Amino acid sequence: MGPWGYVALAYGIVWGAIVVYWFSLKRRYRDAENELNRLRSLEAAPGHEQN
Amino acid sequence: MAQSTNALKKSKGILGALALLAVAVGLWWSLLVAPPDAYQGEVQRIMYLHLPSILTAYLSYFLVFIASGMYLWKREPKDDLLAHAAAELGVLFTALTIIEGSIWGKPTWGVWWTWDARLTFTAVLLLIYAGYLVLRASIDDQQRAASAAAILGIIGFLDIPLIHMSVYWWRTLHQPPSILRPDKKPWENVHPAMLTALTISFVGFLLLYFYLLSLRYRLGEMRQEIKALRLERGI
Numbered sequence: 510m511g512p513w514g515y516v517a518l519a520y521g522i523v524w525g526a527i528v529v530y531w532f533s534l535k536r537r538y539r540d541a542e543n544e545l546n547r548l549r550s551l552e553a554a555p556g557h558e559q560n
Numbered sequence: 561m562a563q564s565t566n567a568l569k570k571s572k573g574i575l576g577a578l579a580l581l582a583v584a585v586g587l588w589w590s591l592l593v594a595p596p597d598a599y600q601g602e603v604q605r606i607m608y609l610h611l612p613s614i615l616t617a618y619l620s621y622f623l624v625f626i627a628s629g630m631y632l633w634k635r636e637p638k639d640d641l642l643a644h645a646a647a648e649l650g651v652l653f654t655a656l657t658i659i660e661g662s663i664w665g666k667p668t669w670g671v672w673w674t675w676d677a678r679l680t681f682t683a684v685l686l687l688i689y690a691g692y693l694v695l696r697a698s699i700d701d702q703q704r705a706a707s708a709a710a711i712l713g714i715i716g717f718l719d720i721p722l723i724h725m726s727v728y729w730w731r732t733l734h735q736p737p738s739i740l741r742p743d744k745k746p747w748e749n750v751h752p753a754m755l756t757a758l759t760i761s762f763v764g765f766l767l768l769y770f771y772l773l774s775l776r777y778r779l780g781e782m783r784q785e786i787k788a789l790r791l792e793r794g795i
Contacts, residue, residue, distance in 0.1 A: 512602040512667060516591070519606045519663040523613070523656050527768070530652055534775050541782040548789040 568778075575771045582764035589757040597754075606664040608757050612765035614657040614682075618720055619769070620650035621689065625717040628710035637784065640706040643713055645776035647692050649769060654686045669733055677726035678734040681719055688716035702787075 510518070590608035597604030627643035630636065661679065662672045673679065692712050699705035727736045750758070789795075 510667075515603050515663050515667050516605050519609055519660045520587075520591075522659055522663070523609050526652070526656060526659075531772065534772065534779070538775055538779050538782075541779055541786065544786050545782050545789075548786060548793070548795075551793065 572771065572774050575767065575774065579764065579767035579771045582760065582767050584764075586757070586761035586764040589753075589760050594753050594757040595751060600668055603664065603667045606660055608761045610657060610660045610664060611758060612762040613653045613660065615762060616765045616769045617650050617653035617657060617685075619766075620646045620653060620773075621685075621713075621717050621720060623773075624650060624689075624692075624713040628713035631706060631710045632714075637706075640710070641777055641780040641784070643710060644696065645773055645780055647689050647709075647713060648776060649772055651686065651689045651693060653769070654682065654689065658682060658686060674733055676733045677730040678723060678732055681723040681726050685716065685719045685723065688712065688719060692716065 586608070590605055594605065594608070596602045623646040624643045627639045627646065631639035631643060658679075661682075665674070666672050692709055695712060696705045696709045699708060724737075726732060727734055
């Protein structure tokens, strides 16, 4: 591998990993937001029975 | 309430956009504007990733150190949330530093890895904070998990001075610092175009770091709210 090959490998892995982490964080964030909204809507409906 | 949530989302969006812009300019300077190194040639461009990522990791562990100390002192859950978020990001940036270093090491030293003092202490740093995350996940009681993690978070930080001084205290393959050295100013030791590329890259990493940290911190807050609501409703 030539010098630019090593540079491309390093930049590709680093920015690829950061993008993957960002997507995974956004997914976890969205899941938590949805769950929180669901629980708040349950709270706002008094008398709602849990299964 | 809705207005403050919207304002928070907007400020996160602005921070994210600024980070993206700084990263793009940093990439342009690092790959196209900065000259190749006189000895190492083009492969030295890995430095524009390597140095900003380890400095970002150090900053993250410094936040873990401070927030952990504050948690043990005041027992405020927000300090624990900050320490947890910063530790996760610290692990990410340390792992990236080791990978970049390994890729840089192969063409310059001839090996992907060697048990050099600086490399070894950096690997230990990664293991300590990966252990921090495992420790938190393995203790059910939230307060006990936070206290145990805070103690480990503080002890783990002591590895950073060892990493920094390792190139002076032991005979190592790793070069001494080019920027953070006591005898020379950075601009006396590094070409201005290289220093500019490094500075812009570091600003990009910092902005990106604070953007990710704000998302990760809010995620922790929401998870706590979910836990509290579930407990309240007996779910």
